[in-house]
Amino acid sequence: xxxxxxxxxxxxxxxxxxxxxxxxxxxxxxxxxxxxxxxxxxxxxxxxxxxxxxxxxxxxxxxxxxxxxxxxxxxxxxxxxxxxxxxxxxxxxxxxxxxxxxxxxxxxxxxxxxx
Amino acid sequence: xxxxxxxxxxxxxxxxxxxxxxxxxxxxxxxxxxxxxxxxxxxxxxxxxxxxxxxxxxxxxxxxxxxxxxxxxxxxxxxxxxxxxxxxxxxxxxxxxxxxxxxxxxxxxxxxxxxxxxxxxxxxxxxxxxxxxxxxxxxxxxxxxxxxxxxxxxxxxxxxxxxxxxxxxxxxxxxxxxxxxxxxxxxxxxxxxxxxxxxxxxxxxxxxxxxxxxxxxxxxxxxxxxxxxxxxxxxxxxxxxxxxxxxxxxxxxxxxxxxxxxxxxxxxxxxxxxxxxxxxxxxxxxxxxxxxxxxxxxxxxxxxxxxxxxxxxxxxxxxxxxxxxxxxxxxxxxxxxxxxxxxxxxxxxxxxxxxxxxxxxxxxxxxxxxxxxxxxxxxxxxxxxxxxxxxxxxxxxxxxxxxxxxxxxxxxxxxxxxxxxxxxxxxxxxxxxxxxxxxxxxxxxxxxxxxxxxxxxxxxxxxxxxxxxxxxxxxxxxxxxxxxxxxxxxxxxxxxxxxxxxxxxxxxxxxxxxxxxxxxxxxxxxxxxxxxxxxxxxxxxxxxxxxxxxxxxxxxxxxxxxxxxxxxxxxxxxxxxxxxxxxxxxxxxxxxxxxxxxxxxxxxxxxxxxxxxxxxxxxxxxxxxxxxxxxxxxxxxxxxxx
Numbered sequence: 049x050x051x052x053x054x055x056x057x058x059x060x061x062x063x064x065x066x067x068x069x070x071x072x073x074x075x076x077x078x079x080x081x082x083x084x085x086x087x088x089x090x091x092x093x094x095x096x097x098x099x100x101x102x103x104x105x106x107x108x109x110x111x112x113x114x115x116x117x118x119x120x121x122x123x124x125x126x127x128x129x130x131x132x133x134x135x136x137x138x139x140x141x142x143x144x145x146x147x148x149x150x151x152x153x154x155x156x157x158x159x160x161x162x163x
Numbered sequence: 164x165x166x167x168x169x170x171x172x173x174x175x176x177x178x179x180x181x182x183x184x185x186x187x188x189x190x191x192x193x194x195x196x197x198x199x200x201x202x203x204x205x206x207x208x209x210x211x212x213x214x215x216x217x218x219x220x221x222x223x224x225x226x227x228x229x230x231x232x233x234x235x236x237x238x239x240x241x242x243x244x245x246x247x248x249x250x251x252x253x254x255x256x257x258x259x260x261x262x263x264x265x266x267x268x269x270x271x272x273x274x275x276x277x278x279x280x281x282x283x284x285x286x287x288x289x290x291x292x293x294x295x296x297x298x299x300x301x302x303x304x305x306x307x308x309x310x311x312x313x314x315x316x317x318x319x320x321x322x323x324x325x326x327x328x329x330x331x332x333x334x335x336x337x338x339x340x341x342x343x344x345x346x347x348x349x350x351x352x353x354x355x356x357x358x359x360x361x362x363x364x365x366x367x368x369x370x371x372x373x374x375x376x377x378x379x380x381x382x383x384x385x386x387x388x389x390x391x392x393x394x395x396x397x398x399x400x401x402x403x404x405x406x407x408x409x410x411x412x413x414x415x416x417x418x419x420x421x422x423x424x425x426x427x428x429x430x431x432x433x434x435x436x437x438x439x440x441x442x443x444x445x446x447x448x449x450x451x452x453x454x455x456x457x458x459x460x461x462x463x464x465x466x467x468x469x470x471x472x473x474x475x476x477x478x479x480x481x482x483x484x485x486x487x488x489x490x491x492x493x494x495x496x497x498x499x500x501x502x503x504x505x506x507x508x509x510x511x512x513x514x515x516x517x518x519x520x521x522x523x524x525x526x527x528x529x530x531x532x533x534x535x536x537x538x539x540x541x542x543x544x545x546x547x548x549x550x551x552x553x554x555x556x557x558x559x560x561x562x563x564x565x566x567x568x569x570x571x572x573x574x575x576x577x578x579x580x581x582x583x584x585x586x587x588x589x590x591x592x593x594x595x596x597x598x599x600x601x602x603x604x605x606x607x608x609x610x611x612x613x614x615x616x617x618x619x620x621x622x623x624x625x626x627x628x629x630x631x632x633x634x635x636x637x638x639x640x641x642x643x644x645x646x647x648x649x650x651x652x653x654x655x656x657x658x659x660x661x662x663x664x665x666x667x668x669x670x671x672x673x674x675x676x677x678x679x680x681x682x683x684x685x686x687x688x689x690x691x692x693x694x695x696x697x698x699x700x701x702x703x704x705x706x707x708x709x710x711x712x713x714x715x716x717x718x719x720x721x722x723x724x725x726x727x728x729x730x731x732x733x734x735x736x737x738x739x740x741x742x743x744x745x746x747x748x749x750x751x752x753x754x755x756x757x758x759x760x761x762x763x764x765x766x767x768x769x770x771x772x773x774x775x776x777x778x779x780x781x782x783x784x785x786x787x788x789x790x791x792x793x794x795x796x797x798x799x800x801x802x803x804x805x
Contacts, residue, residue, distance in 0.1 A: 085743075091610075091803050092611070092616070093614045095610035097619070097803075106610075124517050126737055126742075132742065151611060151613075152612055154602075157609055157612060159625060162628055162631055163650070163651070
């Protein structure tokens with residue numbers, strides 16, 4: 049799937065991981081993610097959308113990739129400049145995603161076993 | 164399919180001694196206005212059609228107290244021969260005579276009058292109904308303003324290639340129009356409003372003209388490519404008495420769908436039999452289970468993966484050759500692509516970036532494309548739903564469903580035993596690919612599983628678990644992609660596609676129409692209902708309650724027009740301005756709509772809003788109990804935006 053490829057590329061591009069990210073506020077980041085309407089494509093938990101074309105933000109996403117995708121996005125996502133979304137804003141949103149508990153595995157979800 | 168119909172002749176003399184009007188009058192006088200009596204009246208009335216009568220003793224001219232036999236009675240006789248079960252309408256004076264004929268003379272049976280609260284709802288219901296029932300519903304519209312309300316829904320049906328039998332009341336004789344509103348509502352050429360997106364129309368000037376044009380319209384609507392048609396009902400023609408003219412109802416003989424020519428099919432068979440990586444793309448290909456079965460045989464013969472676009476349930480999702488969710492890879496590697504009634508062939512081979520409109524080729528440059536379609540037979544210039552032009556290596560005009568079996572036979576003749584064995588050898592790999600695809604979908608569905616608002620994958624999974632033991636139908640199956648990805652579909656009736664033209668407002672009435680057709684077949688109907696769509700004409704909830712149409716409505720309530728949020732956000736980014744304003748004019752908040760209460764107000768069981776995913780299953784269970792009892796029920800679920 050295209051979205052997986054995009055994020056695989058972003059992962060490769062990111063040399064730094066969570067421990068290299070600037071300190072951020074997960075609480076503020078959660079609010080910002082909604083205020084900026086990022087969740088309209090990515091979902092509040094980075095799960096992506098229901099149509100298959102909206103990218104996920106998988107657990108363990110690297111800081112540098114996260115920042116790159118906001119500033120110089122691949123494909124159709126608009127770019128967000130510093131003056132609109134500051135580095136601290138990005139760090140806060142990254143902190144929010146880093147704080148999220150990983151989703152349960154599909155095999156452990158009874159409702160998904162029926163498919 | 165050809166249905167033999169009686170040809171009837173209306174003469175002034177009652178040779179049989181049966182007089183329908185007197186019979187009904189007598190039945191009413193005897194207090195026989197029960198369903199049984201109505202059924203009997205209708206039966207006798209239908210029997211009388213062979214040799215009808217006109218009362219001799221009663222005057223039938225204007226200026227007297229009564230109209231012995233209005234023209235609308237004969238109009239209903241014509242409509243009845245078309246086996247139309249329902250006629251959806253918001254009542255209006257321009258067809259008051261036909262309305263009265265339906266409910267009294269016809270006993271309000273076949274067709275039964277469905278009370279609608281908006282003409283868009285009437286047409287939307289007819290649209291959904293036709294896909295599920297396999298035949299049209301009638302729609303009655305008021306001349307100008309009613310048809311204006313209906314127009315968007317008509318365009319949806321046009322783009323979705325669905326037959327709708329529309330009638331619009333109108334007063335043609337200016338000398339007889341009442342002053343004021345009647346003049347305002349009359350129109351010289353009512354069909355002009357929708358002529359760009361209907362197949363055919365007429366404005367009959369006599370009852371015989373009406374009979375011939377109505378039967379012709381039905382025949383044309385049902386001939387693939389199926390489309391809406393419109394007959395204008397002149398007020399005076401409806402209301403004036405039949406003057407003893409000779410009237411007959413033409414026999415309905417549906418045209419055989421055009422099968423692709425054998426020479427072209429042989430050529431297609433050669434190309435497909437020689438392909439290393441053939442792919443079948445099915446869009447509005449099939450109209451029935453027969454079509455699904457025929458497509459399965461074709462795909463198995465070729466061991467070719469199938470991509471279903473979702474506009475029809477063309478191919479079972481449980482079949483290992485259904486690899487719809489692997490579309491990019493399949494298209495990229497294909498050497499021959501067979502496109503079956505694909506609305507947008509160019510879009511299958513290309514993508515386009517937004518906003519820079521950069522074209523991204525999705526297929527090999529030398530991929531061979533075979534199209535089987537009737538698209539060339541239905542084009543009109545103004546509305547652009549025919550999409551961007553895509554040349555084909557072999558373009559075959561023909562009805563895709565009808566052409567599947569002869570194409571399969573032609574491929575079998577082309578396949579050498581060696582080649583057939585090679586094809587059969589691909590099956591294991593394709594089975595694994597199908598299993599892997601399903602696992603990927605489940606893994607993706609697990610993301611955000613416990614999120615609140617509820618994720619659309621969780622919503623879809625919970626609804627499936629509520630209905631999985633039923634003979635089910637998802638009435639509108641394109642608003643959330645998860646059911647198409649996850650739910651096992653085996654029957655044509657499992658999923659009914661979408662609106663056609665993406666005109667918002669189809670989902671709610673379309674689902675009610677599907678549910679009505681399924682009620683008569685004993686299929687449980689469920690729909691995932693977007694909130695913005697519901698707000699267009701929520702009165703259809705009342706129609707569902709009033710006519711006891713069982714439908715499980717699960718709100719996909721994301722409290723906004725989310726696609727537009729994304730557009731606004733994109734524009735703001737491009738314009739280097741604040742994206743936080745994207746919710747202005749796009750989100751439905753302050754106050755939020757309470758759809759549970761909305762349903763209750765229309766007499767429908769409703770509960771919610773539910774934001775906790777764990778509260779969903781018991782709510783669905785409660786609602787399902789209502790639906791199984793024969794009524795609609797709504798559960799309002801606050802969802803993730805996408």
